[in-house]
Structure formats: structure tokens, C-alpha cells
Amino acid sequence: MxxxxxxxxxxxxxxxxxxxxxxxxxxxxxxxxxxxxxxxxxxxxxxxxxxxxxxxxxxxxxxxxxxxxxxxxxxxxxxxxxxxxxxxxxxxxxxxxxxxxxxxxxxxxxxxxxxxxxxxxxxxxxxxxxxxxxxxxxxxxxxxxxxxxxxxxxxxxxxxxxxxxxxxxxxxxxxxxxxxAFSAPNSGQKAKGANSIAAYHGTVGPVQVTFPDLMYGGPQQPAFASAMVKLGLKKYKDLNGGTPNCVSFTPNSINPHDQDHxxxxxxxxxxxxxxxxxxxxxxxxxxxxxxxxxxxxxxxxxxxxxxxxxxxxxxxxxxxxxxxxxxxxxxxxxxxxxxxxxxxxxxxxxxxxxxxxxxxxxGKNLQEQTLNSVGAGGTNFNFGGSGPSDVIAYPNIYELFGSNAATVVASIQNSLSSWASSQAGSALSAAALQTIYKVQANAIINDKAPVAEMFYNNGSPAKIGLLIWQLLPFSRGTVSIISSNPFTKPQTNVNYFSVDFDLTVQVGVARMARRVFQTAPLSTLSTGETIPGFKNVPDSAVHGSDADWRKWIRSHFFPEVxxxxxxxxxxxxxxxxxxxxxxxxxxxxxxxxxxxxxxxxxxxxxxxxxxx
Known part of the structure; x- marks a missing residue:
């Protein structure tokens, strides 16, 4: 936000x-x-x-x-x-x-x-x-x-x-x-998929960062990573060197010297x-x-x-x-x-x-990401630990939209001015906002900045779970006090999806989540999608229509960052x-x-x- x-x-x-x-x-x-x-x-x-x-x-x-x-x-x-x-x-x-x-x-x-x-x-x-x-x-x-x-x-x-x-x-x-203060993964954690590159981390700072002692060791996290590779992403040892456009095992801000607190x-x-x-x-x-x-x-x-x-x-x-x-x-x-x-x-x-x-x-230029939870049932595989979860995929716009990416890119390039005008009331001016939009669009189109996150979430909202959200919204909102009483919470107008592109990205990552559930080797651990499920969003040749995904997303999203x-x-x-x-x-x-x-x-x- x-x-x-x-x-x-x-x-x-x-x-x-x-x-x-x-x-x-x-x-x-x-x-x-x-x-x-x-x-x-x-x-x-x-x-x-x-x-x-x-x-x-x-x-x-x-x-x-x-x-x-x-x-x-x-x-x-x-x-x-x-x-x-x-x-x-x-x-x-x-x-x-x-x-x-x-x-x-x-x-x-x-x-x-x-x-x-x-x-x-x-x-x-x-x-x-x-x-x-x-x-x-x-x-x-x-x-x-x-x-x-x-x-x-x-x-x-x-x-x-x-x-x-x-x-x-x-x-x-x-x-x-x-x-x-990063603690590199030990041999047991490496066997479960963890990895790191020493040059990407500090070692003497106050914040403890490591992989959990009770790291998941079952087949599900490596299977998710392998499925994402099949869908076009690269797998990296460590994304913390400024290269998040990948799928990777990621550490947590937890203390290995204090029971992973x-x-x-x-x-x-x-x-x-x-x-x-x-x-x-x-x-x-x-x-x-x-x-x-x-x-x-x-x-x-x-x-x-x-x-x-x-x-x-x-x-x-x-x-x-x-x-x-x-x-x-x-x-x-x-x-x-x-x-x-x-x-x-x-x-x-x-x-x-x-x-x-x-x-x-x-209080203007408010930006907030939107999150959905999707899930699939699982076979009787064992999670092999308690976590926290460790695998994240960050697709860019080309990976997310595949053969339709050129159309989506063109829509960004042709819409910056109209988007800025539509959001001008939540910014200094349309011109100022368009300047910001151009920088963000360049990152998305030319630098291939990830536009979405897929966080593999063991056991929630289903045995095979994914938290998915769009990362770089163009919608803007405001924060305004409504009273001189400082204990009255301000009015926060988030204006989610007021720029339709944000919903387009959320649909794209939801559709990719459905695809990953159906992609080996993760599909061999799955008994089928349960959230949203084919009843709510019928499957099709394109893994669900835009209209059905939009309807479900709007009624099942949460604020994120x-x-x-x-x-x-x-x-x-x-x-x-x-x-x-x-x-x-x-x-x-x-x-x-x-x-x-x-x-x-x-x-x-x-x-x-x-x-x-």
C-alpha cells in the first residue's frame, strides 16, 4: 500500500x-x-x-x-x-x-x-x-x-x-x-531444497535470517518448484541478489539460535x-x-x-x-x-x-496489493515438517500471459495516459502520476519485473495451497482523516481494481495457479482443485474464462502489503x-x-x- x-x-x-x-x-x-x-x-x-x-x-x-x-x-x-x-x-x-x-x-x-x-x-x-x-x-x-x-x-x-x-x-x-545476520542452510536443509549464495547476504546484522529447523521435507515444495519450471520460470539457488524473476526456496526472518522464534x-x-x-x-x-x-x-x-x-x-x-x-x-x-x-x-x-x-x-497515491488463496486436495503424502513454507515463484508478464503477453503489453503502453487521468484525484496530478506509471511500465515491460507472486502455502487453504497476488498495481487511493479526534481511524479509500489491468493480472496469476495444480510433478500429489474449484470457475481450454475468474476474485480477495x-x-x-x-x-x-x-x-x- x-x-x-x-x-x-x-x-x-x-x-x-x-x-x-x-x-x-x-x-x-x-x-x-x-x-x-x-x-x-x-x-x-x-x-x-x-x-x-x-x-x-x-x-x-x-x-x-x-x-x-x-x-x-x-x-x-x-x-x-x-x-x-x-x-x-x-x-x-x-x-x-x-x-x-x-x-x-x-x-x-x-x-x-x-x-x-x-x-x-x-x-x-x-x-x-x-x-x-x-x-x-x-x-x-x-x-x-x-x-x-x-x-x-x-x-x-x-x-x-x-x-x-x-x-x-x-x-x-x-x-x-x-x-x-544470515545463517546458511545446513546439509539437512539443503537436502530439502534450501540453498543460498553467500555474496547475497550479510552475516553480522541484528536481524536473524535463516531456513527453519522444521523445514518441510516432503515432496510437495520441490514438486511445486519443478512444475513452475515446466511453466517457463527459471529456478534459482537464491533470489536475494536482485533477481526475483524465478522460483526459489526463500529464507525467513527467524532466529536459529532461539527455537526459530x-x-x-x-x-x-x-x-x-x-x-x-x-x-x-x-x-x-x-x-x-x-x-x-x-x-x-x-x-x-x-x-x-x-x-x-x-x-x-x-x-x-x-x-x-x-x-x-x-x-x-x-x-x-x-x-x-x-x-x-x-x-x-x-x-x-x-x-x-x-x-x-x-x-x-x-495521503494520496495509496497503493495496495490484492491477494487470493487457491488450493487443491492432496494424496496421502507427508509434509515432512512444520515449516514455515519456503518456496515462492515470481512470474513476469511474459511468463504469466504467454501467447497473449504482446496484447497485454500493448494495453499498458497505450493506456498510461488514460489510467493516470482516471486516477488523478488520488495523486498530485495526472501528469505526475503518468511519470510514475512510465517508470513502472518500463520495469514491467523491459526489465521483466515480476508482476505477481505465487507463495506455496503448505496446508492452507487446502493441503496443496497457493497464496497469489499482483505486485505492481496501477490503481490509486487515498488516506484522509475524517475527524480532528486522533483516535478516529482515517478513511482509507483503496480503489482496488479501479485500473482494470490490476484485475487482469490477478486473473492471470489465478489461471497460472490452476495450471500448476495440473502440471507434473505437483499434479501427481494432487487429488484436484478445491478452491475455487471447477464449480465456481469452470475449467476450459484456457483454464477458466475471464468473466468467471473476475467474479470469483472480486468476492474472495484480501489486502496484502x-x-x-x-x-x-x-x-x-x-x-x-x-x-x-x-x-x-x-x-x-x-x-x-x-x-x-x-x-x-x-x-x-x-x-x-x-x-x-
């Missing part, structure tokens, strides 16, 4: 003293009220804890993280990866409502969505990261927002933005400036230093309700702190000496900006909110308000987002350090 907050491309950026508690996670708001910190991070999720962890490495820096959820690290719904899904629609999930009566999941707990997601660890196509540069100001072309720069932060040691003097004084810290941003960046890190305070159970600004109306505006509280309690204030960093997610961050007076001034005035900065595109478009970190016309979460991504990538978001947050921390 993408929601543009609109922030600038600039990378630049007499108070009460805090009585520090080393690495404290606190629940008492009075311990942070009226105190002053160098940085206040809004949201203790994946990006927020990563940035806070890096900034607080310096003993002279003070950081306050404010998280609306609780500290649930000891909750089995969080740490036990085999209980994936139990947190959904609970107090650990924001469950944002949408205009299509589908809830968007987002972690409302320490660690955010990294504490409740499926833990799949993949990276997008190299050219997709390189394309981000095309949407930057030419002056920022060498800023490292490309594959080489991002890959270094996702897995390697690299701090290109820091001055030589900073590097010299902080050498011991920078040896750890990477996100990933989840490795979230909370357990990776906070837990190891919780009792020793001075200057870092994490307040849970409190929601930031407003960013506070100095009285001066001269641009750029200067944030002085935040207001926070609970729906039934009083409001408190914390002060920021240097920056306020938003890491509240693709719905939470634009909503907070609007509550703070940054957004469409006309719309905000109707809610009685004084305008601080009139940015009409805050959260992300947004910014990449600019500093909010326009502010001096010290940054956004560091999925909102900084200028374009979606063909991957699960965790690995990329850790890289973004690691890079953001270096940007913030170098600006001071």
Missing part, C-alpha cells in the same frame, strides 16, 4: 533534561512528559526501532520512541512463527477499515508489522531500485537510492553518507551498520541492548496525536515535539531538540501529518484543524520532520518488503546522523 505524504528531496535537516533509564521500555507517560530528547520517533515498528537503535548508538544522543501498541515480545502470537495469523484482528492489529469493507492489517505492537507478518525474506529486482533515481531531483542522483546503495544497507557494511571524521570516531559502530525489529534492535543502552527510552501504550511546531510561521516550519496520550486519558507533551521522525506506517503517518495541520488546507479547515503547511497530496511513495525523508517546508517507513519508497518492488525496509531505515539513520 502506498500513500504519498509528500516530503522534500533535501537530505539536510533552554530545555529540560531527561533523567535517563538505560534502554527502558516504559508504560508510564509521566516518565516522558515534559522531557526533552534529541529525537522523537513516532512508532515503534520495523523502521522506527531500526532508526532509534542506530541513532542511540552514540552515548551523547537521546531518543524517545512512542508506540501506540504494547510490548508483546513475550506473547506467543508474536514470537512463535507457527502462530502466524493469530494476531490478525486482535489488539495487536490496527485493522484499518477501507471503502471496500476489507481491513488492512498493520502491527500495533512493539516491532509493528515485523512482529505479526509471515517473516518471508526476499528482495526486489535490481532495476526496480535503480528506477527510484529517475523520480529524484537530478541533484540527488548520486545519493545512493539505487540497487547498489540499498543492497549495501540491506546486507553489507556501508556508510557512504558519513564524513571521514564521523567514521573515524564511530568505527566500532559502523562495523555493524547492516541489517542482516521470530526475529522482529524489537528482538533484533532493542532486546540485545535493552539493559545497557543509555539515552533510548521506548514508551508503549501511548499514541502520538499531534506534531507540535514553533509559533513562527516562517518556512521551513520547525517541529518542537509531539503531543501523545490515550483515547480515555489525558494528553502529554514531549520535546524534540533535533528532529521528529515519523515511522507510523503508510496510513498512520499521513493521518498524523493531517492531524498536525500538514495536508490539504481546505479539507483540514472543515475539521477545524488550522493549516500549518498546505500540502494537498498528503503496506508501502508508500516518498523517498524524500524531510517533509516539504519543514526543517526537522522526517518520514522513515514504507512511505519513503517511490515505487513498489517485486518482493516482500521487510528486507528493503530494514535497508531504508539503516540508510535513513546514516542520513540523519550526517545531517547533524
Amino acid at each position: 502506498f500513500a504519498t505524504l509528500v516530503v522534500g528531496f533535501s537530505l539536510g535537516l533552554g530545555l529540560q533534561t531527561l533523567p535517563f533509564v538505560n534502554g527502558a521500555v516504559i508504560t508510564d507517560p509521566l516518565l516522558a512528559s515534559n522531557k526533552t530528547f534529541d529525537y522523537i520517533v513516532v512508532g515503534g515498528g520495523l523502521a522506527g526501532l531500526t532508526v532509534a537503535g542506530r541513532l542511540s548508538e552514540s552515548a551523547s544522543i537521546t531518543v524517545l520512541v512512542i508506540e501506540a501498541g504494547s510490548d508483546n515480545r513475550q506473547d506467543p502470537r508474536v514470537y512463535d512463527i507457527y502462530r502466524y495469523g493469530q494476531a490478525f484482528q486482535s489488539e495487536l492489529d490496527w485493522s484499518y477499515p477501507t471503502d471496500q469493507k476489507k481491513s488492512i492489517r498493520a502491527g500495533k505492537t512493539l516491532g509493528g508489522s515485523s512482529s505479526i507478518n509471515g517473516a518471508a525474506w526476499t528482495r526486489g529486482l535490481k532495476q526496480q531500485y535503480d528506477s527510484w533515481i529517475q523520480l529524484l531531483d537530478p541533484a540527488d542522483a548520486g545519493s545512493g537510492w539505487d540497487w547498489n546503495g540499498m543492497f549495501s544497507y540491506m546486507k553489507k557494511v556501508s556508510s557512504p553518507l558519513l564524513s571521514p571524521s564521523f567514521l573515524t570516531s564511530s568505527a566500532s559502530l559502523m562495523n555493524l551498520a547492516q541489517a542482516e 521470530r526475529s522482529s525489529s524489537a528482538t533484533a534492535y532493542l532486546s540485545p541492548v535493552e539493559s545497557t543502552r543509555t539515552g533510548w527510552t521506548t514508551l508503549v501504550g501511548q499514541q502520538v496525536t499531534k506534531i507540535l511546531f514553533s509559533p513562527s510561521t516562517i518556512l521551513p516550519r520547525v517541529a518542537t515535539g509531539v503531543q501523545f496520550g490515550t483515547a480515555s486519558g489525558q494528553r502529554y507533551t514531549a520535546h524534540a531538540r533535533k528532529e521528529v521522525i515519523l515511522a507510523a506506517g503508510s496510513i498512520g503517518s499521513p493521518a498524523l501529518l493531517q492531524l498536525s495541520g500538514i495536508g490539504d488546507a481546505t479539507a483540514l479547515s472543515k475539521l477545524g484543524i488550522p493549516s500549518i503547511i498546505d500540502l494537498k497530496t498528503v 503496506s508501502a508508500s511513495w516518498i523517498l524524500k525523508l524531510l517533509v516539504y517546508d519543514t526543517k526537522n520532520v522526517r518520514v522513515v517507513d514504507a512511505s519513503v519508497m517511490p515505487l513498489q518492488v517485486s518482493a516482500h518488503l521487510s528486507s528493503s525496509l530494514y535497508g531504508i531505515a539503516e540508510k535513513a539513520a546514516d542520513i540523519i546522523k550526517s545531517a547533524q
Whole structure:
């Protein structure tokens, strides 16, 4: 999901003293009220804890993280990866409502969505990261927002933005400036299909990544991979080097040293230093309700702190000496900006909110992927383990549509202008959106970026299961607050399938799923498709008609991924308000987002350090 907050491309950026508690996670708001910190991070999720962890490495820096959820690290719904899904629609999930009566999941707990997601660890196509540069100001072309720069932060040691003097004084810290600690598969896991390429992974970062001890060893996962090869995909040892257009066994963000428990941003960046890190305070159970600004109306505006509280309690204030960093997610961050007076001034005035900065595109350009579950019955084969599942296929548009691909490609090339016009109300303008569309279309058509994902899911929704979704939607939506009450959830208009191409791709991947069920060797393990089944979508020479697939997909899809478009970190016309979460991504990538978001947050921390 993408929601543009609109922030600038600039990378630049007499108070009460805090009585520090080393690495404290606190629940008492009075311990942070009226105190002053160098940085206040809004949201203790994946990006927020990563940035806070890096900034607080310096003993002279003070950081306050404010998280609306609780500290649930000891909750089995969080740490036990085999209980994936139990947190959904609970107090650990924001469950944002949408205009299509589908809830968007987002972690409302320490660690955010990294504490409740499926833990799949993949990276997008190299050219997709390189394309981000095309949407930057030419002056920022060498800023490292490309594959080489991002890959270094996702897995390697690299701090290109820091001055030589900073590097010299902080050498011991920078040896750890990477996100990933990958453990290569052992001989038993390799026998089950796992593999890796050492150059694609980091080994000393905080986030533990590996294949599960209880990895499935039955015939089903290799059979799926072999069937996908027969349908035209290549099988790769490891897709994490910027080459996801394949079928591959993929690792998870789980800890091999701790019973395969989840490795979230909370357990990776906070837990190891919780009792020793001075200057870092994490307040849970409190929601930031407003960013506070100095009285001066001269641009750029200067944030002085935040207001926070609970729906039934009083409001408190914390002060920021240097920056306020938003890491509240693709719905939470634009909503907070609007509550703070940054957004469409006309719309905000109707809610009685004084305008601080009139940015009409805050909350626009929302993008959300759609997922369906399909399945087939199985013979009496044994799964050979407990998982999690490990095999993913990422087909490109030519593999997905075969002999019809040329027609689909032509429809993209001929429709960008009309699509942009139809979605202009959810963007800065039709012209601006068409520029973004052209970059995305080039990735799809010329770079063969995967347009869909097929996640082999053992035992769900049937014995042989597949989760399928389109990855690069052209439909756009909006996030808009509907009340000045910060505890009223914003109105999220997702506009699923408002660009018909998105539904065309979803039909294409559903049809490919049916084909893979019927392709050896997976077909030898199958007793036949059960979801949707031939009664709901009758089989045919083309494996089901468009009309039947469309009808079934529309009534059986779910929201999938959260992300947004910014990449600019500093909010326009502010001096010290940054956004560091999925909102900084200028374009979606063909991957699960965790690995990329850790890289973004690691890079953001270096940007913030170098600006001071």
C-alpha cells in the first residue's frame, strides 16, 4: 500500500533534561512528559526501532520512541512463527477499515508489522531500485537510492553518507551498520531444497535470517518448484541478489539460535541492548496525536515535539531538540501529518484543524496489493515438517500471459495516459502520476519485473495451497482523516481494481495457479482443485474464462502489503520532520518488503546522523 505524504528531496535537516533509564521500555507517560530528547520517533515498528537503535548508538544522543501498541515480545502470537495469523484482528492489529469493507492489517505492537507478518525474506529486482533515481531531483542522483546503495544497507557494511571524521570516531559502530545476520542452510536443509549464495547476504546484522529447523521435507515444495519450471520460470539457488524473476526456496526472518522464534525489529534492535543502552527510552501504550511546531510561521516550519496520550486519558507533551521522525506506517503517518495541520488546507479547515503547511497530496497515491488463496486436495503424502513454507515463484508478464503477453503489453503502453487521468484525484496530478506509471511500465515491460507472486502455502487453504497476488498495481487511493479526534481511524479509500489491468493480472496469476495444480510433478500429489474449484470457475481450454475468474476474485480477495511513495525523508517546508517507513519508497518492488525496509531505515539513520 502506498500513500504519498509528500516530503522534500533535501537530505539536510533552554530545555529540560531527561533523567535517563538505560534502554527502558516504559508504560508510564509521566516518565516522558515534559522531557526533552534529541529525537522523537513516532512508532515503534520495523523502521522506527531500526532508526532509534542506530541513532542511540552514540552515548551523547537521546531518543524517545512512542508506540501506540504494547510490548508483546513475550506473547506467543508474536514470537512463535507457527502462530502466524493469530494476531490478525486482535489488539495487536490496527485493522484499518477501507471503502471496500476489507481491513488492512498493520502491527500495533512493539516491532509493528515485523512482529505479526509471515517473516518471508526476499528482495526486489535490481532495476526496480535503480528506477527510484529517475523520480529524484537530478541533484540527488548520486545519493545512493539505487540497487547498489540499498543492497549495501540491506546486507553489507556501508556508510557512504558519513564524513571521514564521523567514521573515524564511530568505527566500532559502523562495523555493524547492516541489517542482516544470515545463517546458511545446513546439509539437512539443503537436502530439502534450501540453498543460498553467500555474496547475497550479510552475516553480522541484528536481524536473524535463516531456513527453519522444521523445514518441510516432503515432496510437495520441490514438486511445486519443478512444475513452475515446466511453466517457463527459471529456478534459482537464491533470489536475494536482485533477481526475483524465478522460483526459489526463500529464507525467513527467524532466529536459529532461539527455537526459530521470530526475529522482529524489537528482538533484533532493542532486546540485545535493552539493559545497557543509555539515552533510548521506548514508551508503549501511548499514541502520538499531534506534531507540535514553533509559533513562527516562517518556512521551513520547525517541529518542537509531539503531543501523545490515550483515547480515555489525558494528553502529554514531549520535546524534540533535533528532529521528529515519523515511522507510523503508510496510513498512520499521513493521518498524523493531517492531524498536525500538514495536508490539504481546505479539507483540514472543515475539521477545524488550522493549516500549518498546505500540502494537498498528503495521503494520496495509496497503493495496495490484492491477494487470493487457491488450493487443491492432496494424496496421502507427508509434509515432512512444520515449516514455515519456503518456496515462492515470481512470474513476469511474459511468463504469466504467454501467447497473449504482446496484447497485454500493448494495453499498458497505450493506456498510461488514460489510467493516470482516471486516477488523478488520488495523486498530485495526472501528469505526475503518468511519470510514475512510465517508470513502472518500463520495469514491467523491459526489465521483466515480476508482476505477481505465487507463495506455496503448505496446508492452507487446502493441503496443496497457493497464496497469489499482483505486485505492481496501477490503481490509486487515498488516506484522509475524517475527524480532528486522533483516535478516529482515517478513511482509507483503496480503489482496488479501479485500473482494470490490476484485475487482469490477478486473473492471470489465478489461471497460472490452476495450471500448476495440473502440471507434473505437483499434479501427481494432487487429488484436484478445491478452491475455487471447477464449480465456481469452470475449467476450459484456457483454464477458466475471464468473466468467471473476475467474479470469483472480486468476492474472495484480501489486502496484502503496506508501502508508500516518498523517498524524500524531510517533509516539504519543514526543517526537522522526517518520514522513515514504507512511505519513503517511490515505487513498489517485486518482493516482500521487510528486507528493503530494514535497508531504508539503516540508510535513513546514516542520513540523519550526517545531517547533524
